[in-house]
Amino acid sequence: MSQHRPTGPNGRPGGVPALPDLPEATVARLPEYLRALHHIAETGNDTISSEGLAAAAGVNSAKLRKDLSHLGSYGTRGVGYDVALLIDQIEFTLGLDQRRAVALVGVGNLGHALAGYAGFASRGFRIAALFDADQARVGEPINGLDVRHISELAEVAAAESIAIGVIATPAAAAQDVADALVAAGVTSILNFAPCVLSVPEGVDVRKVDLAIELQILSFHEHRKSALTSLPGGLAEEAVGT
Structure with missing residues (x-):
């Protein structure tokens, strides 16, 4: 079978296809x-x-x-x-294909780096607004945007049609931020805070925990070390060659 462009209701190539239900x-x-x-x-x-x-x-x-x-x-x-x-x-x-608007909450070290990441734009996303609870950071310009106070979230989310929120706050503040995002109509959240969020049905959360990823790598390092220390393991094999 050859590759083909999905057809829409009118049968013409390039029409809007139905979204597949993917695993x-x-x-x-x-x-x-x-x-x-x-x-x-x-x-x-x-x-x-x-x-x-x-x-x-x-x-x-x-x-x-x-x-x-x-x-x-x-x-x-x-x-x-x-x-x-x-x-x-x-x-x-x-x-x-819709170039989705994203709100980033928390402009500490991690949030500041995320706000300046050029890869979002090339992959279909636009950082539309930056928020923080720290009044000292409000008004700070980062990559062409001024940091807003978290109290403005609902107003800005509606004006910018924001559906995706990124949480880059400390863990203690993350749930309150998630609640505020949900109340503002945000239905997808990327969470960098090291905690589990509670959200209503219909809101999708993806968690990025760098410490967990490092712990998984630590397991593999520990396992490799254990294997090389066993009789007949890699270390002995290397000596015997």
Whole structure:
């Protein structure tokens, strides 16, 4: 089967397709495919094989082909995937064709770095507003935006049509911030605070905890050290070679 552009109700290519009901694991991998595809496009390649794209994204090719089949993309035998078309399909599925407005709450060291991250704009997001509870930070210019007081959140969220909020506050303040975001109509939250948030049904939360990621890596380091210390382990094998 060849790759095709989804058709809309009028049957014309490029019409608005129905969004597929994707497995969560597939959704989690689509941004990796998109990152790889943009890099491939920048190198001047118009097509890419499933094996080449899988290698660039760090997954196996069978898993990639299954993921992309959910989007109606099957590639062309002997040719591969049309890079530009696949970028369009993934961006549509992820909703990145709408350039979503984002509110960032908490402009300490982490929040300040996030506010200045240029990668958001190139991936379909616009930091529309910055907030903090510290009056000393209110009015501070960061990357073209002035920090606002958290009390202005509801008004600004409505004016900027903000649906995504990023929490970069200390853990003690995160739940109050989440409550304020939800009250302002924000339905998706990216939480950098090291805590679990309680939100109503219909509000999606993604948690980014760098300490947890480091602890997981620590486990792998600990496991490798234990394996090398066992009789017949890697350390002994190295000595015996």
